[in-house]
Amino acid sequence: MRNQRTGLKICIKMLVILALAASTHADTITARNQTDRFLSLFSVVRFKNTGCTGSSGDSGTCYAKHTCLFNGGNLEGTCAGGFGHCCVTKIGCGGVSRNNCxxxxSPGYPNTFSTAMTCKQTIMFNRDVCQLRLDVTEVDLAPPDNRGMCLEDVLTFSQDIKWSQVCGTTLNTHYYLDVDPDTSTKLDFDFNIGAGPYPRKWKIKVSQICCDQLSMAPMGCGQYFTSTTGTIKAWNTDSADRVYLHGQNYATCLRKEIDRCTITYTETMGDWFLPRCGDTLEFPFNIIQQNNPATGITCLGPGGVSPVLRPATASLQGPQQIYFVTGDGTNNHVDVGQNSNLDLEFSQGAC
Known part of the structure; x- marks a missing residue:
C-alpha cells in the first residue's frame, strides 16, 4: 500500500510539471485538496494570459500572482474566476518592462513637473515581436517653434524612423512603431526635457504585437484604423497653436470594412489642412483639389491661403493610405489656415 501511494504522488507531481511546461501564454497554479486524510491531492488550474481591467481603470494582463510580482507588475483585482490577478504594469524614468501592456x-503622474532632466523608459520584447502599439492618453511637452522644430523638449525612439522628434500636446490617439528584433530586442523612449517653466506630463500604454498576429498593422503605417469611423491625428494636434512637426515620415492606414463602399473625410477645424510647400500630404485620390476647387493647390506658400472646408467623399475599393512627410525644416508652419496640423474625421459609408 505504501509503495502504491508513493507511486501515485510521483505521477501527480509529473502531471503538474508537464502542465507548467505546456504553454508560454498561460499561467498554471496548483490548489491543494486535503479531503483525503492519507494523501494530499493537487488540482491543476490553467488560464490564459488575457487582457483585463484593473481597479485603477488601467489595462492589465491576467497572471498568476507570482508571475505578476516577478515581472514588476501591480496586483489590481482578480480574474480567471479568482485564480488569477489583473496585473497592471507602470514604469517611470529608468524603468524597464518585459510585460505586454x-x-x-512621467515623474509624479498625473501631476506635472518643470525640471530639466533626461528620462529613459525601456520596453523589452521577444524575437517574435514586430510592432509596438502606443495608446496615448496624453503627451504634454513644451511646444515646437513655428517651423515645427522641437527645441526645448523632445521625445525620440531608439527604433523606427517615422518620427524623428515629438513634442507639444497630443491626447487620446494611437500610433504604431515597427521594431526589428534582429537589430535589438528593446525599444527606448528617450525624453529630453528643457529647463523652461512649461508643465510637462505623459502617459502612454505600450502593447507588443507578434509578427503573426492579425492585429498587426501594415509595415510603415504610423496609425492603423480597423473601424468604420475614427479620427486621424498627427502629433501635436491638441496644443494651442497646433503646429505640425518637422521630421515626420509615415502613412495613416485605414482598412476597408465589410459592406462599405465609400469614405468621407471631414476636417475638425474651420479650414482644410494643407502643409507648406516642401512638405507632403498625399491622399489615394484627389481630395485636396476637391476641397480647394478654386485654386487646385496642394500646398501653401509663405503667403498662406484659407482652403474651403467641405467634406470630401470617394469610392472605397480597398485599403486607404494617407502619406504625411515633413522634412524641410525651414518653412513657417504657423497660419496654415485655422488648422495647422493633420486632424481629420473619417466615416465609411454603406454600399
Whole structure:
C-alpha cells in the first residue's frame, strides 16, 4: 500500500510539471485538496494570459500572482474566476518592462513637473515581436517653434524612423512603431526635457504585437484604423497653436470594412489642412483639389491661403493610405489656415 501511494504522488507531481511546461501564454497554479486524510491531492488550474481591467481603470494582463510580482507588475483585482490577478504594469524614468501592456509615465503622474532632466523608459520584447502599439492618453511637452522644430523638449525612439522628434500636446490617439528584433530586442523612449517653466506630463500604454498576429498593422503605417469611423491625428494636434512637426515620415492606414463602399473625410477645424510647400500630404485620390476647387493647390506658400472646408467623399475599393512627410525644416508652419496640423474625421459609408 505504501509503495502504491508513493507511486501515485510521483505521477501527480509529473502531471503538474508537464502542465507548467505546456504553454508560454498561460499561467498554471496548483490548489491543494486535503479531503483525503492519507494523501494530499493537487488540482491543476490553467488560464490564459488575457487582457483585463484593473481597479485603477488601467489595462492589465491576467497572471498568476507570482508571475505578476516577478515581472514588476501591480496586483489590481482578480480574474480567471479568482485564480488569477489583473496585473497592471507602470514604469517611470529608468524603468524597464518585459510585460505586454506596460504604461510609461512621467515623474509624479498625473501631476506635472518643470525640471530639466533626461528620462529613459525601456520596453523589452521577444524575437517574435514586430510592432509596438502606443495608446496615448496624453503627451504634454513644451511646444515646437513655428517651423515645427522641437527645441526645448523632445521625445525620440531608439527604433523606427517615422518620427524623428515629438513634442507639444497630443491626447487620446494611437500610433504604431515597427521594431526589428534582429537589430535589438528593446525599444527606448528617450525624453529630453528643457529647463523652461512649461508643465510637462505623459502617459502612454505600450502593447507588443507578434509578427503573426492579425492585429498587426501594415509595415510603415504610423496609425492603423480597423473601424468604420475614427479620427486621424498627427502629433501635436491638441496644443494651442497646433503646429505640425518637422521630421515626420509615415502613412495613416485605414482598412476597408465589410459592406462599405465609400469614405468621407471631414476636417475638425474651420479650414482644410494643407502643409507648406516642401512638405507632403498625399491622399489615394484627389481630395485636396476637391476641397480647394478654386485654386487646385496642394500646398501653401509663405503667403498662406484659407482652403474651403467641405467634406470630401470617394469610392472605397480597398485599403486607404494617407502619406504625411515633413522634412524641410525651414518653412513657417504657423497660419496654415485655422488648422495647422493633420486632424481629420473619417466615416465609411454603406454600399
Amino acid at each position: 506596460t504604461y510609461i509615465e
